[in-house]
Amino acid sequence: MTTERKPNKVVDQLTSTMKIDPDEYSPVTSSNRVSSLGYALAGWLYMLRRQKNTRIQAVASVVVFALALWLQIDFTGLAVLVLTITIVWMAEFLNAAVEAVCNLATSDIHPMAKVARDVASAAVLLGVVASVIIGLLIMGPPLLERLNLIG
Amino acid sequence: MTHGDQAKKNPDDRLVTPEGEEIDQSLLGTVKIDPDAYTNTSKNPDQLASTKYAIAGLLYLLVRERSIRVLAVLTVGVVLAGLWLGISLMGWALLVITLGMVWVTECLNTAIEAVIDIAAPEPHPLAKVGKDVAASATFISVIVFLLVVVLLLLPSAVRRWGW
Numbered sequence: 001m002t003t004e005r006k007p008n009k010v011v012d013q014l015t016s017t018m019k020i021d022p023d024e025y026s027p028v029t030s031s032n033r034v035s036s037l038g039y040a041l042a043g044w045l046y047m048l049r050r051q052k053n054t055r056i057q058a059v060a061s062v063v064v065f066a067l068a069l070w071l072q073i074d075f076t077g078l079a080v081l082v083l084t085i086t087i088v089w090m091a092e093f094l095n096a097a098v099e100a101v102c103n104l105a106t107s108d109i110h111p112m113a114k115v116a117r118d119v120a121s122a123a124v125l126l127g128v129v130a131s132v133i134i135g136l137l138i139m140g141p142p143l144l145e146r147l148n149l150i151g
Numbered sequence: 152m153t154h155g156d157q158a159k160k161n162p163d164d165r166l167v168t169p170e171g172e173e174i175d176q177s178l179l180g181t182v183k184i185d186p187d188a189y190t191n192t193s194k195n196p197d198q199l200a201s202t203k204y205a206i207a208g209l210l211y212l213l214v215r216e217r218s219i220r221v222l223a224v225l226t227v228g229v230v231l232a233g234l235w236l237g238i239s240l241m242g243w244a245l246l247v248i249t250l251g252m253v254w255v256t257e258c259l260n261t262a263i264e265a266v267i268d269i270a271a272p273e274p275h276p277l278a279k280v281g282k283d284v285a286a287s288a289t290f291i292s293v294i295v296f297l298l299v300v301v302l303l304l305l306p307s308a309v310r311r312w313g314w
Contacts, residue, residue, distance in 0.1 A: 020276040042181040105270035116265035118208030123258035125205035130251025
């Protein structure tokens with residue numbers, strides 16, 4: 001037996017990524033936490049200003065939340081609704097990020113750019129479909145009840 | 152240190168592109184950037200066209216990504232199990248949100264892989280970082296999904312068979 005560590009292929013494969021230092025390849029070195037938060041806010045403002053979908057989504061989110069409060073949905077229901085709304089926002093933002101990176105990677109027409117954009121927008125569509133189903137599951141029964149009481 | 156020092160970075164932390172365009176780093180700086188100035192695709196596609204692209208992307212995933220087909224089968228299986236075991240409306244809501252999360256991360260993972268293949272046709276360490284980190288996002292979402300499925304379905308299954 002040798003005292004040297006036997007090269008382990010699996011371990012080497014698993015640890016290979018963490019040995020890469022991203023700062024070596026970035027023109028901008030990541031700075032402190034406060035400025036990270038600043039970038040996040042800047043990105044949020046960008047989305048509200050430049051993406052019509054995000055503005056529609058912001059209105060829809062407020063309307064859904066107000067409706068949930070009016071229907072007196074319980075805390076668990078509200079928690080699930082907030083989680084759902086967040087997933088749609090996250091998908092929308094990551095979709096915009098992928099689009100930006102696409103434009104950055106190539107200014108030519110490229111088949112993989114179409115794949116990236118279409119698949120990223122599929123993520124948003126699936127998020128929206130899931131949120132509509134959840135909205136109906138959580139707010140549908142109380143809404144019907146409330147409408148019957150009024151009508 | 153290599154690339155970091157060679158990059159165009161002024162001592163006073165200003166960001167200047169090779170073309171001499173300065174990038175505003177203030178909170179409102181990002182808003183000033185017009186994405187249409189840098190894109191080669193049609194500007195502001197309408198809602199219908201956006202939905203068409205999204206469905207085209209879904210079809211691509213189902214045809215080209217084996218993991219998505221596995222996920223589709225898993226989704227159908229879990230929904231059938233939920234119907235058979237009879238879970239509550241809130242249980243359904245949680246199941247749908249978790250399924251949605253897995254599908255969304257799976258889509259974004261594939262999208263990021265495609266962008267990386269455009270940006271770096273040659274092997275690049277950061278391409279590996281990008282792909283591996285995106286893959287770990289899907290991995291985490293699948294683990295959470297399995298946990299939620301067990302938490303939601305196990306009580307009903309126990310009640311049904313009375314262990």
